[in-house]
Amino acid sequence: GENVEQHPSTLSVQEGDSAVIKCTYSDSASNYFPWYKQELGKRPQLIIDIRSNVGEKKDQRIAVTLNKTAKHFSLHITETQPEDSAVYFCAASVAYSGAGSYQLTFGKGTKLSVIP
Amino acid sequence: NAGVTQTPKFQVLKTGQSMTLQCAQDMNHEYMSWYRQDPGMGLRLIHYSVGAGITDQGEVPNGYNVSRSTTEDFPLRLLSAAPSQTSVYFCASSTVYEQYFGPGTRLTVT
Numbered sequence: 001g002e003n004v005e006q007h008p009s010t011l012s013v014q015e016g017d018s019a020v021i022k023c024t025y026s027d028s029a030s031n032y033f034p035w036y037k038q039e040l041g042k043r044p045q046l047i048i049d050i051r052s053n054v055g056e057k058k059d060q061r062i063a064v065t066l067n068k069t070a071k072h073f074s075l076h077i078t079e080t081q082p083e084d085s086a087v088y089f090c091a092a093s094v095a096y097s098g099a100g101s102y103q104l105t106f107g108k109g110t111k112l113s114v115i116p
Numbered sequence: 117n118a119g120v121t122q123t124p125k126f127q128v129l130k131t132g133q134s135m136t137l138q139c140a141q142d143m144n145h146e147y148m149s150w151y152r153q154d155p156g157m158g159l160r161l162i163h164y165s166v167g168a169g170i171t172d173q174g175e176v177p178n179g180y181n182v183s184r185s186t187t188e189d190f191p192l193r194l195l196s197a198a199p200s201q202t203s204v205y206f207c208a209s210s211t212v213y214e215q216y217f218g219p220g221t222r223l224t225v226t
Contacts, residue, residue: 001175032213049213049214089159
């Protein structure tokens with residue numbers, strides 16, 4: 001089955017600096033790569049995702065890049081703010097259009113702390 | 117539109133007891149799943165369902181049963197609780213690409 005490795009496990013940055021979290025996956029058939037943010041005591045929430053036909057996607061201060069050849073993808077957060085402090089999870093899956101079924105395999109998470 | 121709801125929010129069980137964690141969604145999603153979250157382990161898939169009457173095992177299914185009699189509901193049953201099942205449990209429903217998580221159930225087994 002799929003295996004997703006995520007690094008680093010903890011990351012501290014100064015407010016305003018950039019943060020980068022990296023993930024690798026093992027199943028070359030995986031074609032969908034979401035990132036979730038989980039604040040303390042809350043549910044995971046999708047912040048950005050990328051599909052295998054795209055190499056990069058941006059949404060304001062966050063961006064995700066995908067290298068299918070190397071089987072790795074990364075989350076980039078620019079101009080970090082204290083409210084970005086949370087645990088971030090990457091995930092990978094093989095998604096089937098039409099049928100609506102897929103399984104997510106998650107990385108173990110990165111605890112990001114943004115220091116004011 | 118409540119999204120995904122879970123009950124209870126907190127539960128304490130004694131070893132050997134059984135219970136059912138409830139999950140319901142009102143988004144008419146065919147796909148639903150159950151995850152457990154343990155410190156440092158991320159979210160691990162327990163069971164999932166691709167539609168009413170269809171369920172399958174995920175990564176960590178032992179000790180758990182599920183059924184899906186309606187599109188809306190996907191309960192998770194612990195048959196004989198063990199301390200190793202102490203965890204936070206999240207139910208999710210999804211479109212093809214996006215999973216929507218419920219608020220979670222924090223379960224402690226003593």
